[in-house]
Amino acid sequence: MNKTEVRTAVLAELTRIAPEVEAGELAAERPLRDQVDLDSMDWLNFLVALHEHLKVEIPEADYQKLGTLQQVVDYIAAKLGAP
Amino acid sequence: MIEFKMPALGSDMTEGKLLEWKVKQGDAVKRGDVIAVVDTSKAAVEVEIWQAGTVQELLTEPGTTVPVGTVIATLAAPGEAVAAPEKRPEKPAEERPQPRRRISPAARKHAEDRGVDLDKVEGTGPGGSVTVEDVERAAKRPVVEEKPAVKPLPEKKAPPVSDRALEMRKAIAAAMARSKREIPHYYLSQSVPLARATEWLEAENARRPITERVLMAVLQLKAVALACMKFPDMNGFFRDGAFVPGPSVHAGVAISLRQGGLVAPAIHDAQELPLPELMRSLADLVRRARAGSLRSSEMSDPTITITNLGEGGVETVFPIIYPPQVAIVGFGTIARRAWILDNDIRLVPMVSVSLGADHRVSDGHRGALFLAEIARLLQEPEKL
Numbered sequence: 001m002n003k004t005e006v007r008t009a010v011l012a013e014l015t016r017i018a019p020e021v022e023a024g025e026l027a028a029e030r031p032l033r034d035q036v037d038l039d040s041m042d043w044l045n046f047l048v049a050l051h052e053h054l055k056v057e058i059p060e061a062d063y064q065k066l067g068t069l070q071q072v073v074d075y076i077a078a079k080l081g082a083p
Numbered sequence: 084m085i086e087f088k089m090p091a092l093g094s095d096m097t098e099g100k101l102l103e104w105k106v107k108q109g110d111a112v113k114r115g116d117v118i119a120v121v122d123t124s125k126a127a128v129e130v131e132i133w134q135a136g137t138v139q140e141l142l143t144e145p146g147t148t149v150p151v152g153t154v155i156a157t158l159a160a161p162g163e164a165v166a167a168p169e170k171r172p173e174k175p176a177e178e179r180p181q182p183r184r185r186i187s188p189a190a191r192k193h194a195e196d197r198g199v200d201l202d203k204v205e206g207t208g209p210g211g212s213v214t215v216e217d218v219e220r221a222a223k224r225p226v227v228e229e230k231p232a233v234k235p236l237p238e239k240k241a242p243p244v245s246d247r248a249l250e251m252r253k254a255i256a257a258a259m260a261r262s263k264r265e266i267p268h269y270y271l272s273q274s275v276p277l278a279r280a281t282e283w284l285e286a287e288n289a290r291r292p293i294t295e296r297v298l299m300a301v302l303q304l305k306a307v308a309l310a311c312m313k314f315p316d317m318n319g320f321f322r323d324g325a326f327v328p329g330p331s332v333h334a335g336v337a338i339s340l341r342q343g344g345l346v347a348p349a350i351h352d353a354q355e356l357p358l359p360e361l362m363r364s365l366a367d368l369v370r371r372a373r374a375g376s377l378r379s380s381e382m383s384d385p386t387i388t389i390t391n392l393g394e395g396g397v398e399t400v401f402p403i404i405y406p407p408q409v410a411i412v413g414f415g416t417i418a419r420r421a422w423i424l425d426n427d428i429r430l431v432p433m434v435s436v437s438l439g440a441d442h443r444v445s446d447g448h449r450g451a452l453f454l455a456e457i458a459r460l461l462q463e464p465e466k467l
Contacts, residue, residue, distance in 0.1 A: 020341060037341070039394040040298050041369050051293045060288045060296060 006054070006077045010069070013049040017042050028070040050076060085136050085158040089143075091151045092123050092130075092382035096254065099123055100148040101155060102191050109165065110138045112158070117378070119155070120188045124250035125346050126372070127192035130379040134158070137165045186213040189374045196247060197222040215374075251344035262406050266321075271450045272399050272437035275458040276422055281432045283464040297362045299417060300391050303434075305361055305467045306460040307389050307412050308332040308353035314453040316445045317410040317438075318386045326409065326444045331355075335385025335405065336365065338372045346372050347388050347405060348381035358467060393417055393434065402439040409441040410450075412457070 001009075011023045018036050026035055038046065047058050047066075056079045058066075066072050076082075089099050100122040112118055117129040118138075136158035143155040159165040186194075186201060190213050194201050197218065204221040206213040262268075280302055288296045311318035311332045319329040334353035339345045350356070350364045371377055387408055392400050393416035400413025415435040422431040436457055440450045460467065 018341070039339075040300065041366065044293075044296065044298065045366070045370075048293055058293055060285065060293075 001054075001080055002083050003073060003077045006080065006082055007069075007073045009054060010050065010072055010076065013046055013053065014069075016049065017046050026069055028073075029068050031067045032069050032072070033067075054080065056080065084139070084163065085134050085160055086154045087118070087132060087156040087158060089121070089149050089151050089153045089155050090130060090379050090383060092121065092128050092379055093125070093254075093258070096123050096151060097257075098148055098150045101143045101145050102127060102188070102195070103145050103186070104141055104156075105129075106138050106141075108138055108140060112136060112138065120191065121379070122192065122195065123382070124247070124254040125344065126375040126377050126382075127188040128377050128379050128382055129188060132158075134160070136160050136163075139165055187215065188376045190215045190218050192375045193218045194221075248343050251340075255344060258405060259403055262404050266404050266406060266409075267442040268404060268439050269442055269447050269450060270401055270437065270439050271447060271454055272435050273451075273454045273458055274420075275434050275436050275461055276424075277417055277432045277434055277461060280461050280464040281417075295359055295362075297358050298365075300414070301358055301362045301365060302461065302464055302467055303391065303414050303436075304334055304336070304350070304353060304365065304389055305356070305358060306457045307387070308334050309460055309467070310453055310456040311387060312354055313456055314445075314449065316449060317440060317453050319409060319444075320386070320407040321409050321441060321443060322407050329386030331386070333384050333386045335388035335408070336368060337388060337390035338369055340373060346377065346382070347385060347390075348372060348377050349385035351380070387411065389414070399435040400437050402437060404439050404441060409444045410453075411439045413437040413439070 011026075014036065015021050015023060018038060021036050026032075032038070033043070047063075050056060050072075051058055054076055056076050062075070066075060089101075092099065101119060102122050103120040104118070105120065106112060106116075106118045112132055113135045114133055115131055118132045119130045121128050121130050139157045139159050141156050143149055143153070149155060186206075191201065193199075193215050194204070199218050199222050201213060201218075204213050204217050207217055277299070280299065284297065284299060284302065291297075311329075315328045316326065318332055320327045331352045332354040333349035333351050335347040335349050337345055337347045348368055350361065350368060353361060356364060368381070385405070385408065388402075388405050388411040390400055390402055390411060391414045393414055396416050398415045400415055402411040402413040404411050413436070415437070417432050417434045419430045420433045421428050422433060423429075424431065436454055438450050438454055440453075
């Protein structure tokens with residue numbers, strides 16, 4: 001899975017949890033939770049979905065590294081060894 | 084004979100639309116069975132029955148709206164003879180030309196909202212059942228030509244379902260107007276340090292796989308539920324001029340819906356659930372609330388409500404009681420603040436816990452002790 005595919009998968013999970021999101025309108029470098037109305041439960045569900053579908057472990061201590069869409073994609077891509 | 088009436092699924096409900104019967108004439112039902120799906124202004128709700136019996140007659144046709152309290156079915160009590168089901172000789176139940184289609188309540192509601200004819204929707208769910216996605220597809224069919232080669236665009240936001248939003252706003256307004264008109268509220272708030280709870284939870288969650296992690300909101304919920312056991316005057320109903328204590332703590336959780344509005348269904352016996360189980364119940368409740376598939380018992384019997392508005396940075400909530408309940412607890416945002424501890428200024432994660440309670444049942448002094456108990460419980464997270 002390359003980075004573009006990781007991004008597609010991340011966006012798919014995000015829009016499943018927040019159906020009102022327009023993927024094309026998200027600024028990849030801006031904090032995700034400033035742009036999408038995600039509470040702690042939504043956020044946890046989002047990470048659980050990524051964990052289950054992409055088979056990555058996401059320790060709670062790493063949550064703070066996952067501020068923007070780009071950071072989420074980079075983090076998962078790194079874990080998967082994606083180019 | 085048992086008369087089954089249109090239930091009040093929350094104090095703001097005056098009428099309900101029967102969407103679907105889950106039983107037919109002659110079916111035996113037991114306590115807790117879902118026998119119908121009713122549309123309230125807030126959600127499609129699976130309605131349970133609390134008596135065992137045999138369905139004698141279904142009096143209301145699906146699609147009909149009737150006032151709360153209307154008898155919509157009759158059942159024979161156990162041991163009672165069932166009236167001969169000879170009323171519709173033209174169509175005995177076993178010889179229905181088509182097997183009944185399985186349609187999820189959420190899909191049915193979706194179809195209603197979108198004006199989709201369910202007869203024309205192809206079901207792709209388990210056993211050919213119709214899912215929300217099927218309805219979604221059918222809703223788009225007239226406008227979008229099917230071109231399987233083209234990757235579908237990200238789903239466009241549906242136009243606002245203005246009728247439903249309007250109905251929900253009316254229902255919330257009715258309940259809150261009644262609350263402000265009838266309930267002499269008093270409000271208290273207290274700052275509670277969460278240093279121990281935060282540390283404990285971080286250590287716990289670090290040990291758990293992501294699927295079993297617990298949110299701070301769950302600790303707060305449990306602390307309120309346990310405090311209710313010591314302060315029964317915060318947990319129950321004000322009915323017919325008197326306070327009736329709740330039989331257990333059915334913790335109503337205020338859940339905001341993505342399309343606007345909110346519901347506050349109950350987690351039953353919250354005081355008895357261990358934290359991981361409470362977390363699962365909460366996650367399940369939020370998911371079903373947003374999918375529009377709650378059960379009648381969850382809607383009708385919360386004994387106290389907990390509202391958490393911390394996510395948006397709110398410092399203190401001034402909560403309004405949901406009648407006929409007598410108290411509501413609000414949590415604000417958790418933020419690090421300067422706090423004096425042992426003559427020292429420390430940076431400590433703090434939360435403001437607030438209470439709106441009914442003066443007809445309790446006084447500020449009791450309320451203060453109740454909040455202090457919640458604060459105390461949150462200092463011993465391992466015991467929650």
